[in-house]
Amino acid sequence: MSQKFYRVNSVTYAVKGRDALLRNGYRAEIVKNPDPSRGGGCGYLLRVDNADSRCLDILRRNGVRAFAAPEGETRR
Amino acid sequence: MIYLDNAATSWPKPFAVIEAVNRSLSVYGANPGRGGYQMSVDASVAVFGVREQLNEFFDGYGPETVCFTQNCTQALNTVIRGTLRPGDHVLISSLEHNAVARPVHALTKSGEITYDVFPVFSDVSKTGAALEEKLRPNTALIVVTAVSNVFGTILPIKELAEAAHRHRIPICVDGAQAAGVLPLKMRETGIDFLCVPGHKGLLGPMGTGALLTSNLALRPLLFGGTGTGSLSLDQPPVMPEMLESGTLNVPGIIGLGKGIETVAEMGVNTVYETETALCRTLCEGLRAIPGITVYGNGTDTPQAPLVSFDLEGRHSEDVASALADAEIAVRGGYHCAALAHRFAGTTETGTVRVSPSFANSQADINKLLNLVEKIAFYKNL
Secondary structure (H helix, E strand, O other): OEEEEEEEOOHHHHHHHHHHHHHOOOOEEEEEOOOOOOOOOOOEEEEEEEEOOHHHHHHHHOOOOEEEOOHHHHOO | OEEOEOOOOOOOOOHHHHHHHHHHHHHOOOOOOOOOOHHHHHHHHHHHHHHHHHHHHOOOOOHHHEEEEOOHHHHHHHHHHHHOOOOOEEEEEOOOOHHHHHHHHHHHHOOOOEEEEEOOOOOHHHHHHHHHHHOOOOEEEEEEEOEOOOOOEEOOHHHHHHHHHHOOOOEEEEOOOOEOOEOOOHHHHOOOEEEEEOOOOOOOOOOOEEEEEOOOOOOOOOOOOOOOOOOOOOOOOOOOHHHOOOOOOHHHHHHHHHHHHHHHHHOHHHHHHHHHHHHHHHHHHHHOOOOEEEEOOOOOOOEOOOEEEEEOOOOHHHHHHHHHHOOEEOEOOOOOOHHHHHHHOOOOOOOEEEEOOOOOOHHHHHHHHHHHHHHHHOOOO
16 A cells, blocks of 8 residues: 555546545545646646555546546656 | 515525525635645535535436536526537427526527427426427427426426437426425436526525536536636536636535525425415415416416416506515516416516415415405505
């Protein structure tokens, strides 16, 4: 388990995704994408402190389109 | 004052709604979906909570398909302008509010679309047949109100949705008078687009409304900032933000959430039965007064809890004004519904519309009846 960031389409999906992860026992938080020049501009990321390979699956099963954010995208 | 104009907007608002609006101005004071600091995220979470409430209340297709609008009219305009393309044909019922009739009429005047009006009958099968008769190969949308805002007539939404879907046409429902008063279930009934005001039966503040979609594509009515994809000049095609350019009315939305909670706790059926009992007393009393004609309510057909009447020889605005002088708030005139008055033949004097809420009492109705009786008797009142 490690800290990971997932890029989502909007703040609505960020909240929806966070809630889905919390329900499944993950420590998830909504954070602003620190580098808006990547990924098309402003947006939100989900930071999951105890992420594992199931996170993306949970997000997608809950209708949240998400992508694992590349390492560089999470730092300014 | 005795307030009997809840079809225009509900009043008084529950204290919990007032308190929620007040609190949100302090607690959720940041712009949702814009910042990454805690208050902005908290506001986003709170707004999302109300999307979830609306989705659950109306049996919708997911919180992300719930878009906030300023009112029901904006939601209806979004559907009408966001789905129709040049050359399309649209069908609307004879009981539509101007919120539907005017945008459709405007698009027709500019030569972009055509439209037809189908009559509504008390016989459900006749209404369905009337709709099917007016369909054309290029009919692209059907827009119907769930309840006439003038006469309280309840339209057979499920049957009309089935007819629409047999021809693969989406149906948009104007829930202005039904939301919070009658059950409106999108998936169960087959509604593709549901437009609701927040400030009527849902007990929220004015300036709130919502558009619930079944994931069908729509073009935005407004373009602008959504908080996402800021470097692109294209509107991000992601619902619901795609249809929500500009800052949301967060205090209103939070108040709306509390209003929905209040209605859900009471139960829509309880609201309907309480208000219908008041309307029954009103109709019986009005019918006993010489010169009064009551429209709609009191027949075997179920009606929404609002009553329209007129008094022989008096314009409805005169009667409403006389009632206002006695601190009774009702609405006279045409209720922004030209088609409905033409259909019912009430364009000369309009109607006096009485729309109680669950907060009214039988005593309120008795006071109104007493006064109407006097107005009918004394010609110069």
